[in-house]
Amino acid sequence: MKTKYFMPVLFLFLSALLVCCTEEFVGQPSTDSTSPGTISVVKVESTPGGANIIYKAPSDPDLLYVKAYYELNGKMQNTSASLYTDTLKIVGFGNTDPQTIQVCCVDRSGNEGKAVPVDIKPLTPVVEQVFETIHMVTASGGIQLTWENKVRESVAIVIYASDNNGYLTEADVVYTSVPKGKYTLRGFDDKERTFAVKIRDRWGNNSEIKEGKFTPYFEEEIPKENGKGAMKRYWLPFDNPTNISWTNFEFWNMFDGITVGENMFHTNYGPPQSPVYFTIDLGCLVKLGRYKLWYRQNTGWGHHNPRKWRLYATADPKPSQDAHPSDEEEYWNKDANGVPPGKFATDTALGWYKVGDFEAEKPSLNGGSPQDDNDVMLSGLEFEVDPNLPPVRYIRFELVITWGGATDNVHISEWGFWGKIIK
Structure with a gap:
C-alpha cells in the first residue's frame, strides 16, 4: 500500500514546488518590438x-x-x-x-x-516676477510686505531678520499663490535691524535677496480689562443704541477676549438708522499702530458682519461737544446734502482725525480658497494705522455696508488695539 501511493504523492509535491518557483508575469504582455514614430x-x-x-x-x-x-x-x-x-x-x-x-x-x-x-526659451520665472514686486515697509512691531503674483503660481516668501549679533536668520516663511498679497512680520522691539526677503519655488529656484534696515514701531496691546473696564462705550450724538431686550449682545462683549460663538455686540434693529455710529473709549491716550476686528462666526462672511467702514479718532471729544449741540445733524451725522459723515469727521481744529476707510478682504475673492476665508475669519481682520496719526483715545466707528448689504445694522464679536500708551 505504501509503495502504491508513494510516486503520485511525490509527483504532486514536485509539481507544486515547480509552480511556486515559477515567476508569474504581471501586466500587459509585449505585443511588438517596433518603436513608435516621432512627433x-x-x-x-x-x-x-x-x-x-x-x-x-x-x-x-x-x-x-x-x-x-x-x-x-x-x-x-x-x-x-x-x-x-x-x-x-x-x-x-x-x-x-x-x-x-x-x-x-x-x-x-x-x-x-x-x-x-x-x-x-522660458519667460521670466515666477520667483523673479514676484521678487520684482515685493515691497517692505515699517510696521507695528516689525515690517509689512506686499507683493503681486499675476500668474498665481505657488511660491514661498522667505523672510529674514538680523539677530542680536547682526546675523540674518530665517524669521518666517509665507506660502502663497494669491495675485495680490500682504503679510506683516511682528514680534520685534523698536530698534533698528536688518530685514530681508527672497522668493523660492517648488523646484528649488531662488530669487536674489532684498534687504533693508527698518526700525519697527513700538507696540503693546491696549488693555481691555475683560469688558466693562478700561475700554468702554462713550456716547456721542447719533450713536446707535443697543436695546435688543431678548439678547445679551452688549457693547462690552467686544472687549472681553471672546471671539467664538454668539458672543458679540449687536446694534439696535430699529428704527432704521444709517449710517451706524458708535464710539469706543480706549481708556488711555494711545499712539495707535494697528487694530484687529473679529466677526460673529456663525454668520461668517455674511449677514451684518461689516464689509466696509470708516474710523475717526480724537484725544478729547468734549471741545466739539461743547461747540455743537447733540441735535446738530450736519455736524454729528450727515452733512447738508444728507451724505455721511457729519462735519466732525474733518474738524481738525477741534481735534478730530480720520483714521481711514477700511474694507475686509475676503481671500476667496482674491484667488484664495474657502479654507483661507475661514482661517482669516478665525484669526481676525488686521489693519495698520497711519503712523502720522496723533495720539488718540476715542474711536468713532461708521458703518458703510455689511456683507449682507445692510447700512443700518452691524454686529462685531471683538476688537483689539495695539500701539504705544502715552498716558
Whole structure:
C-alpha cells in the first residue's frame, strides 16, 4: 500500500514546488518590438519658467503617450502627455536661458521612439516676477510686505531678520499663490535691524535677496480689562443704541477676549438708522499702530458682519461737544446734502482725525480658497494705522455696508488695539 501511493504523492509535491518557483508575469504582455514614430512640432509657446510644446502625434495605432525629458537644476526631469492631448507643459526653470527638451513617443508595448530635440526659451520665472514686486515697509512691531503674483503660481516668501549679533536668520516663511498679497512680520522691539526677503519655488529656484534696515514701531496691546473696564462705550450724538431686550449682545462683549460663538455686540434693529455710529473709549491716550476686528462666526462672511467702514479718532471729544449741540445733524451725522459723515469727521481744529476707510478682504475673492476665508475669519481682520496719526483715545466707528448689504445694522464679536500708551 505504501509503495502504491508513494510516486503520485511525490509527483504532486514536485509539481507544486515547480509552480511556486515559477515567476508569474504581471501586466500587459509585449505585443511588438517596433518603436513608435516621432512627433511633429506645431509651435512652442513660452511661459514663465517653461514652455508649452504643441505637437502633432504620429499615427501609430498603439501610441500610449508622449514624453519629454530635460535637465533641471542638475537633475533629470520628465513629464508626459496622454494621447488625448496635443500639448506638453514644461515647467520649473529659474531663468530665461534657452533650453533643449527631448521629446519622444511611447507605445503600449513600452517601446520608446526616437527623441526629437525641441528648443524653448522660458519667460521670466515666477520667483523673479514676484521678487520684482515685493515691497517692505515699517510696521507695528516689525515690517509689512506686499507683493503681486499675476500668474498665481505657488511660491514661498522667505523672510529674514538680523539677530542680536547682526546675523540674518530665517524669521518666517509665507506660502502663497494669491495675485495680490500682504503679510506683516511682528514680534520685534523698536530698534533698528536688518530685514530681508527672497522668493523660492517648488523646484528649488531662488530669487536674489532684498534687504533693508527698518526700525519697527513700538507696540503693546491696549488693555481691555475683560469688558466693562478700561475700554468702554462713550456716547456721542447719533450713536446707535443697543436695546435688543431678548439678547445679551452688549457693547462690552467686544472687549472681553471672546471671539467664538454668539458672543458679540449687536446694534439696535430699529428704527432704521444709517449710517451706524458708535464710539469706543480706549481708556488711555494711545499712539495707535494697528487694530484687529473679529466677526460673529456663525454668520461668517455674511449677514451684518461689516464689509466696509470708516474710523475717526480724537484725544478729547468734549471741545466739539461743547461747540455743537447733540441735535446738530450736519455736524454729528450727515452733512447738508444728507451724505455721511457729519462735519466732525474733518474738524481738525477741534481735534478730530480720520483714521481711514477700511474694507475686509475676503481671500476667496482674491484667488484664495474657502479654507483661507475661514482661517482669516478665525484669526481676525488686521489693519495698520497711519503712523502720522496723533495720539488718540476715542474711536468713532461708521458703518458703510455689511456683507449682507445692510447700512443700518452691524454686529462685531471683538476688537483689539495695539500701539504705544502715552498716558
